[in-house]
Amino acid sequence: MDFLIFKAPMLMVQASLDGILLGILFALIAYGMALQWGVMNIINIAQGDLVILGGYIAYTIYLWGIHPAWGVIISPILMFFVGWGLYKLVINKVVDRDLFISILATFGIAIVFQQLMNFIFGADVVVAQSEYGTTMLFDNSVTLPNSKIFSAFISVLYAIALVIYMKKSKLGRAIRATAQNARAAKILGVDTEKVYAATFGINAALCGIAGALISITLTLHPYVGLPYTVRSFMIVIVAGLGNLPAVAVSGMGLGLFEEFADYILGTEFRIGAVFLLLVLILVYRRFKLSKKREYLK
Amino acid sequence: MDKVKQKDLILYSGLIILGLAAPYLFSAFKVQLTYLCVLIVLAMTWNLQGGEMGYNTFGNILFYGLGMYLTASVQVGMFFPLAEWTESGGEKTFVHTTAQYFQGIGVGLLVSAIVPAVIAGAIGYAILGLRGHYFAICTLGLGIAAGEIAGGIEIIGAGQGFTTPPFPAEIVDTEARGKFFYFLSFALLVGTFIFVKYIYGSRFRLILNAIRDNEDKAEAMGIQTMKYKIVGWMCSAFFCGLAGGIMGGLIGYIDSTDVAFDGREMGVFMVLMAILGGKGTLWGPVIGATLFHFFKEGLWTLILGWQYVALGVLIVVIVVYFPEGLMGWLREKYPERFGEVIDEKDRKAQVELK
Numbered sequence: 001m002d003f004l005i006f007k008a009p010m011l012m013v014q015a016s017l018d019g020i021l022l023g024i025l026f027a028l029i030a031y032g033m034a035l036q037w038g039v040m041n042i043i044n045i046a047q048g049d050l051v052i053l054g055g056y057i058a059y060t061i062y063l064w065g066i067h068p069a070w071g072v073i074i075s076p077i078l079m080f081f082v083g084w085g086l087y088k089l090v091i092n093k094v095v096d097r098d099l100f101i102s103i104l105a106t107f108g109i110a111i112v113f114q115q116l117m118n119f120i121f122g123a124d125v126v127v128a129q130s131e132y133g134t135t136m137l138f139d140n141s142v143t144l145p146n147s148k149i150f151s152a153f154i155s156v157l158y159a160i161a162l163v164i165y166m167k168k169s170k171l172g173r174a175i176r177a178t179a180q181n182a183r184a185a186k187i188l189g190v191d192t193e194k195v196y197a198a199t200f201g202i203n204a205a206l207c208g209i210a211g212a213l214i215s216i217t218l219t220l221h222p223y224v225g226l227p228y229t230v231r232s233f234m235i236v237i238v239a240g241l242g243n244l245p246a247v248a249v250s251g252m253g254l255g256l257f258e259e260f261a262d263y264i265l266g267t268e269f270r271i272g273a274v275f276l277l278l279v280l281i282l283v284y285r286r287f288k289l290s291k292k293r294e295y296l297k
Numbered sequence: 298m299d300k301v302k303q304k305d306l307i308l309y310s311g312l313i314i315l316g317l318a319a320p321y322l323f324s325a326f327k328v329q330l331t332y333l334c335v336l337i338v339l340a341m342t343w344n345l346q347g348g349e350m351g352y353n354t355f356g357n358i359l360f361y362g363l364g365m366y367l368t369a370s371v372q373v374g375m376f377f378p379l380a381e382w383t384e385s386g387g388e389k390t391f392v393h394t395t396a397q398y399f400q401g402i403g404v405g406l407l408v409s410a411i412v413p414a415v416i417a418g419a420i421g422y423a424i425l426g427l428r429g430h431y432f433a434i435c436t437l438g439l440g441i442a443a444g445e446i447a448g449g450i451e452i453i454g455a456g457q458g459f460t461t462p463p464f465p466a467e468i469v470d471t472e473a474r475g476k477f478f479y480f481l482s483f484a485l486l487v488g489t490f491i492f493v494k495y496i497y498g499s500r501f502r503l504i505l506n507a508i509r510d511n512e513d514k515a516e517a518m519g520i521q522t523m524k525y526k527i528v529g530w531m532c533s534a535f536f537c538g539l540a541g542g543i544m545g546g547l548i549g550y551i552d553s554t555d556v557a558f559d560g561r562e563m564g565v566f567m568v569l570m571a572i573l574g575g576k577g578t579l580w581g582p583v584i585g586a587t588l589f590h591f592f593k594e595g596l597w598t599l600i601l602g603w604q605y606v607a608l609g610v611l612i613v614v615i616v617v618y619f620p621e622g623l624m625g626w627l628r629e630k631y632p633e634r635f636g637e638v639i640d641e642k643d644r645k646a647q648v649e650l651k
Contacts, residue, residue: 099429099430104568104616108611109609111605112605115605226441230441268449272449275442275445278438279424279435279439282434283424283426283427
């Protein structure tokens with residue numbers, strides 16, 4: 001095979017490191033999706049657009065002259081209220097309904113978000129400069145932007161904080177109780193409506209963090225939200241709901257896959273490869289499950 | 298002949314006469330009418346899938362885009378080298394004669410009907426085993442992946458796009474192009490309607506409904522659900538491919554993500570139209586598509602720039618507040634008109650219970 005990546009082993013190291021750092025970011029988005037999927041049984045197609053919106057918040061404060069890294073604190077706070085508002089406006093009407101209704105409704109929200117972002121921030125590809133410099137490894141043959149390391153570090157930090165919060169706090173316990181059995185939680189005095197709103201808000205806040213990190217590591221564009229939705233969906237179905245280590249591992253796996261696909265197939269097929277992988281994973285899952293069903297017969 | 302049949306006959310012949318006269322009556326709107334026919338076809342075939350079988354797909358756009366590319370490729374490839382055609386882009390180094398043009402589009406449409414149906418059959422076994430939202434997301438991925446991949450393939454124009462053969466210049470009548478595509482799409486619409494109506498009166502529909510209502514039970518009753526699901530999907534793919542082929546010729550230019558595999562527009566429209574009119578009814582998609590088209594054409598230009606916001610809000614409103622659609626609402630209101638007999642005793646009992 002005459003692919004460049006197999007000729008130069010250093011490129012492999014480069015792709016692997018890039019992939020893992022990127023994958024941690026994906027895992028953060030996927031964790032948000034797993035949370036609201038598990039608690040509210042809703043698949044949020046607008047997940048990726050929430051991410052991009054969070055990124056644009058960080059980009060805006062960058063335009064105001066504040067360092068974009070502060071976005072990882074400001075953007076989740078704002079996004080929490082966006083998520084809360086979105087829940088009160090639309091999502092609370094589709095929680096108990098058919099899953100397809102929630103898919104379609106969030107699809108509509110995604111279109112609205114995309115277009116509004118297009119109006120407000122323009123259709124150009126933008127990036128917030130963090131000016132963190134780069135780290136050179138292995139005799140300058142592997143370059144690693146410090147912003148990527150920073151983003152992976154922040155993602156891990158927030159993920160750990162969230163896990164502790166879910167374990168220890170009252171709201172965290174209420175969320176976990178609602179996820180297990182909403183009716184029983186209601187009987188025992190949990191205000192499930194509030195829990196749902198908080199869950200959606202937390203999910204949006206996670207998207208905000210991820211978006212702020214994406215604004216300094218990758219690029220932002222109003223219409224690139226859907227691939228992030230699909231990536232997080234993919235990670236969640238591979239890892240399962242509520243299994244954080246598995247989410248982290250499969251996120252990194254996806255990051256690796258993407259970087260290698262980028263080198264081997266070419267950048268123009270990168271998004272196509274992600275969507276094809278989704279189809280393949282679903283099909284694989286279907287055959288695995290059907291085997292299980294046959295066994296039960 | 299009994300009264301109901303006579304009524305139907307008047308209705309259908311009236312509609313056909315209207316359809317045939319439409320390009321002469323509203324000759325300025327021929328392109329819009331062609332769009333309408335194609336939209337109705339897409340909504341009806343989506344309804345077969347999402348409304349009758351309960352498999353809500355976002356992936357019928359795959360067959361639509363495939364049909365579009367196939368028709369154009371065959372039409373060019375039959376007479377000229379395809380790679381050189383797409384490379385030269387808009388500049389016409391090759392010109393189809395009249396006979397070549399019509400031969401090409403005829404064979405192209407045939408191919409664009411059969412190939413998507415075959416592909417639907419081939420991937421059906423893997424994809425249709427998925428249930429519920431997994432199926433919806435998988436088909437969504439399939440449609441977008443197809444668009445992204447088509448945008449990377451050189452021979453069909455890649456990101457640059459594919460210019461379909463222009464209508465032969467030898468035909469002097471300037472109206473001819475619009476009429477040709479209108480009657481083509483109208484014929485497709487009539488064909489699709491007859492086919493769907495036939496399905497509605499057959500056992501096949503009952504099987505599809507059984508799959509929708511409870512697939513496991515249907516299987517337990519001895520129905521080979523997978524076989525019927527695949528056949529149902531193949532029917533959808535057949536007509537979607539044809540619709541795509543006609544649309545490609547009409548638009549004259551194929552772009553991978555904005556025209557052919559246009560999940561953001563067409564792919565959502567077909568779902569929306571079917572839901573607006575009422576899933577699982579014969580006339581629902583037809584009415585839904587017509588209403589949607591009028592709404593779209595009437596308002597699109599007024600709210601220039603905001604049309605996607607309006608579209609998104611429309612989706613949310615319809616889905617959240619109006620999921621049964623127009624036909625569902627009418628059915629709730631006038632059940633007698635739909636041939637549903639309400640037991641008076643039962644109704645009284647219900648009232649007493651309340």
